[in-house]
Amino acid sequence: MHKHRPFKDVEAERPDFEQSYKPHFTKVPEPNFVPGQGLNSLPYSKEHEAKQDGFRSIIPENEDKSNIYKLMISGVTPRPIAFVSTLGDDGHSNLAPISYFNIVGHNPPTLMISVTSGKRSDGWKDTNHNILNTKEFCVSIISETFLEASNYCAIDSPPEIDEWSLSGLTKRSSETIKPPHVAESAFSMECTLDHSHELIGDQGKPTQTIILGRIKRFQIKENFLDPNDPFRIMAEKLRPIGRLGGISYSRTNQIVEVPRPVWDQVKDTPEVKAALKTGSKTI
Numbered sequence: 001m002h003k004h005r006p007f008k009d010v011e012a013e014r015p016d017f018e019q020s021y022k023p024h025f026t027k028v029p030e031p032n033f034v035p036g037q038g039l040n041s042l043p044y045s046k047e048h049e050a051k052q053d054g055f056r057s058i059i060p061e062n063e064d065k066s067n068i069y070k071l072m073i074s075g076v077t078p079r080p081i082a083f084v085s086t087l088g089d090d091g092h093s094n095l096a097p098i099s100y101f102n103i104v105g106h107n108p109p110t111l112m113i114s115v116t117s118g119k120r121s122d123g124w125k126d127t128n129h130n131i132l133n134t135k136e137f138c139v140s141i142i143s144e145t146f147l148e149a150s151n152y153c154a155i156d157s158p159p160e161i162d163e164w165s166l167s168g169l170t171k172r173s174s175e176t177i178k179p180p181h182v183a184e185s186a187f188s189m190e191c192t193l194d195h196s197h198e199l200i201g202d203q204g205k206p207t208q209t210i211i212l213g214r215i216k217r218f219q220i221k222e223n224f225l226d227p228n229d230p231f232r233i234m235a236e237k238l239r240p241i242g243r244l245g246g247i248s249y250s251r252t253n254q255i256v257e258v259p260r261p262v263w264d265q266v267k268d269t270p271e272v273k274a275a276l277k278t279g280s281k282t283i
Contacts, residue, residue: 007247021253023236028256035266036275052283061202073099074245081243083140083150084113085171085179086130088159093171093180094126095163097142097150099243100208109215111139111189114199117207126159128196128209135193136177137213140185144239144251176216186224186238190217 004010030040039045060068073079081099088094100114118125124132131137142150149167157163164171172183174190181188191213201207226232235252242250266272 023239023252023255025255025257028258034271034275035269036271036278038281050281050283065201070245073243077244078242078250081142081150081241081249082113083142083153083182083185084127085138085140085181086127087134087136087179088126088130089133092160093162093164094130094159095153095167095169095182096125096127097154098127098139101139104212109189110194111191111213111215112210113137113139113213114208114210117205120159123206124209128211131193131211132196132209134178136179136191137193137211138174138177138179138181138188138190139213140182140188141238142241143184143186144241146182146184147241147249150241172219174217174219181219186221187233188219189213189215190219191215 028040029042030037033040038050039048058068058071079099080101081097082101084096084098084101086094086096098113098115101112103109103111113127115125115128115131117123118129120126120129122129127137146167146169149169153163153167155161155163155166157166170183171180172188173180177190177192181190193211194214195212197210198206199208199210220233224233224237226234235255238252240252242252244250
């Protein structure tokens with residue numbers, strides 16, 4: 001018996017996707033924040049008040065791994081999600097959405113993806129199998145305009161099935177590596193394998209491949225770059241999709257800018273002195 005109603009029935013009851021909604025900038029919730037203040041004054045801040053009780057402590061080793069997965073992907077959100085394109089042993093091009101992904105450094109420019117175990121004879125999925133064999137892969141950022149196409153590439157198809165055809169997306173040749181990148185994506189990174197590391201699960205078998213990729217070339221659609229800063233991609237145009245828990249995704253609708261404080265500019269202010277005199281809080 002299914003635990004959930006058919007998704008198409010649930011989706012039919014929801015409002016249409018808000019196509020006219022534009023990402024926009026707002027003030028931060030507390031423009032007059034002072035050092036030592038802690039929570040801002042949002043009406044739901046009370047739910048985040050520091051208390052000694054009300055916490056649940058979970059021991060990973062005592063829980064089913066599917067529950068730990070559910071817990072982590074719903075708690076660490078939103079996560080960037082990207083397409084990873086690779087080439088198989090026979091030259092077959094594979095395309096997969098990966099949400100265990102992020103950049104980890106800019107000198108040298110490096111990113112990380114982590115791919116779970118799969119059904120291949122070596123225990124891996126096509127993505128990590130191909131990267132470990134060819135030492136090359138391409139990462140393309142996913143935007144709202146091809147969310148459905150990207151999700152279809154997560155299908156559990158056999159290795160010989162062409163995800164590019166299922167998605168309807170377009171291959172664009174890379175300059176430094178053989179795998180193509182997604183032509184519809186506004187920001188792609190051509191990578192070579194810099195390092196890989198296997199995570200060993202509780203049963204003593206590899207469960208995940210962590211891959212560090214050295215970025216050899218960036219491919220950027222010029223009309224997504226800030227006219228006043230040719231190295232800043234405008235989030236309000238990129239409209240990146242974030243990964244939430246379960247089958248949920250998020251949009252980048254509201255953007256706030258928060259300048260970092262400069263110590264030399266604030267160290268002698270009464271607010272900073274008062275916060276340091278009060279000291280940190282403990283419960």
